[in-house]
Amino acid sequence: MTQPAFVSSDEIRSMFSAAMSAMYRNEVPAYGTLMELVAKVNDETLAIDPKLKERLEETDSLDRISEERHGAIRLGTPAELAMMRRVFSVMGMYPVGYYDLSTAGVPVHSTAFRPVGDASLKRNPFRVFTSLLRLDLIADEKLRAEAEATLATRQIFTAGAVELTEKAEKQGGLTQTDAERFVSKALETFRWHDKARVSAEMYDRLHAAHRLIADVVSFKGPHINHLTPRTLDIDLVQARMPEYGIAPKAVVEGPPTRKCAILLRQTSFKALNEPVLFEGEGGEWTEGSHTARFGEIEQRGIALTPKGRALYDDLLNVSRKIVRPAADGSNAAEYEKALAEAFVPFPDTWEAIRAEGLGYFAYSLTEKGRKAKADASATLDSLIADGLVQFDPIVYEDFLPVSAAGIFQSNLGDDATQDFVASPNQQRFETDLGAKVLNEFDHYAGIEQASIDDCRRALSALQAAE
Ligand code: OOG
Numbered sequence: 001m002t003q004p005a006f007v008s009s010d011e012i013r014s015m016f017s018a019a020m021s022a023m024y025r026n027e028v029p030a031y032g033t034l035m036e037l038v039a040k041v042n043d044e045t046l047a048i049d050p051k052l053k054e055r056l057e058e059t060d061s062l063d064r065i066s067e068e069r070h071g072a073i074r075l076g077t078p079a080e081l082a083m084m085r086r087v088f089s090v091m092g093m094y095p096v097g098y099y100d101l102s103t104a105g106v107p108v109h110s111t112a113f114r115p116v117g118d119a120s121l122k123r124n125p126f127r128v129f130t131s132l133l134r135l136d137l138i139a140d141e142k143l144r145a146e147a148e149a150t151l152a153t154r155q156i157f158t159a160g161a162v163e164l165t166e167k168a169e170k171q172g173g174l175t176q177t178d179a180e181r182f183v184s185k186a187l188e189t190f191r192w193h194d195k196a197r198v199s200a201e202m203y204d205r206l207h208a209a210h211r212l213i214a215d216v217v218s219f220k221g222p223h224i225n226h227l228t229p230r231t232l233d234i235d236l237v238q239a240r241m242p243e244y245g246i247a248p249k250a251v252v253e254g255p256p257t258r259k260c261a262i263l264l265r266q267t268s269f270k271a272l273n274e275p276v277l278f279e280g281e282g283g284e285w286t287e288g289s290h291t292a293r294f295g296e297i298e299q300r301g302i303a304l305t306p307k308g309r310a311l312y313d314d315l316l317n318v319s320r321k322i323v324r325p326a327a328d329g330s331n332a333a334e335y336e337k338a339l340a341e342a343f344v345p346f347p348d349t350w351e352a353i354r355a356e357g358l359g360y361f362a363y364s365l366t367e368k369g370r371k372a373k374a375d376a377s378a379t380l381d382s383l384i385a386d387g388l389v390q391f392d393p394i395v396y397e398d399f400l401p402v403s404a405a406g407i408f409q410s411n412l413g414d415d416a417t418q419d420f421v422a423s424p425n426q427q428r429f430e431t432d433l434g435a436k437v438l439n440e441f442d443h444y445a446g447i448e449q450a451s452i453d454d455c456r457r458a459l460s461a462l463q464a465a466e
């Protein structure tokens with residue numbers, strides 16, 4: 001008997017992100033408008049920069065350029081997090097990185113479920129920034145107990161999604177028919193529900209403790225709170241949002257505009273105030289509102305080494321000591337100026353970034369290197385100097401805690417800043433997750449090393465062929 005063929009997990013992720021995009025555009029029309037603007041700016045940028053277009057044609061699939069790169073959800077319990085890991089695993093998405101956001105006044109810690117490996121990222125780069133609410137940071141014990149009790153009685157996964165996840169685990173994959181069913185059943189978890197599970201009175205108390213707590217505890221599931229396409233010119237999209245009737249957050253998060261893009265720059269439009277219904281004691285529904293969902297854009301640059309990242313963190317700190325971006329945008333221009341000035345010490349050529357060991361690069365043989373009788377044991381620097389080996393930046397595929405906090409804050413309202421005692425607890429997070437998260441630096445270093453090994457192997461083969 002022949003086994004029915006399984007669909008690849010990359011394919012399931014592609015189906016899933018397409019379904020999520022369609023659902024979100026339908027639920028949040030402003031997001032559809034943002035997508036149009038992003039596609040237009042990407043087209044314009046490519047039209048005036050044929051070199052960029054050529055490079056993207058070689059390294060990326062140009063036709064998918066404006067597709068979503070990430071989304072985000074916020075979970076309420078360890079059990080939800082553990083099950084979510086299994087669901088994402090079916091789609092080839094694994095937990096990478098640990099982000100403690102308590103330091104930034106947001107009572108969550110997080111990871112990003114994402115494809116690892118070049119081929120999977122190229123096929124579809126979709127990832128989900130996933131946060132777990134930290135009820136241990138709620139000071140009010142009574143409220144904490146109530147929130148816990150409320151969360152304990154919800155089931156965010158459909159029976160079909162659970163069943164098909166188990167099936168995929170047992171069989172090692174899903175057939176096309178099962179994969180399609182899985183995608184539609186898994187999607188339900190991310191849907192918006194306008195009927196709250198708590199009374200208006202409880203919602204108000206949760207909201208007063210922290211707006212994020214109300215967002216996680218009050219609803220039937222962890223509605224996707226934003227999706228994020230890739231833009232080739234984030235400053236231009238930010239500047240044009242108002243023309244399209246959408247209100248951008250005050251400033252772009254992350255590094256300043258540079259020739260050599262580093263890490264990640266992101267901005268969003270402000271979360272919308274949406275109608276929700278609360279059930280009264282007599283079973284009647286009363287109208288209220290909730291602010292959670294928005295749209296975001298991102299532009300990615302090179303992954304930095306621990307040394308590069310430390311320099312980035314230092315310079316960001318320097319700029320924020322000079323000007324802290326105000327939520328209302330009133331000092332946006334000053335902030336941008338301070339940020340640009342603070343980053344002057346960060347080299348802005350690939351050669352210097354490489355020479356100083358600040359970024360990760362993928363190495364490959366040049367045209368000349370592919371024909372040469374080079375000494376395979378020569379140093380990398382001399383192979384580069386001889387024009388035999390070239391290097392390209394490895395793209396940063398993860399997130400930045402300070403930026404993430406900025407995105408959270410701008411969508412929680414200006415009054416939401418709150419101090420928590422910094423208390424990263426990666427061990428607790430991993431216990432709840434039921435797995436260890438991948439260390440992002442090890443991951444990039446591994447990609448870099450593999451590319452160097454490939455070069456040496458190819459050079460040795462050429463030498464041996466003499
Ligand atoms: C997640 C915010 C983090 C990003 O792009 O840094 C994030 C959230 O608001 O739930 O998505």
Ligand code: NI
Nearest residue numbers: 071072228296
């Ligand atoms: Ni985001």
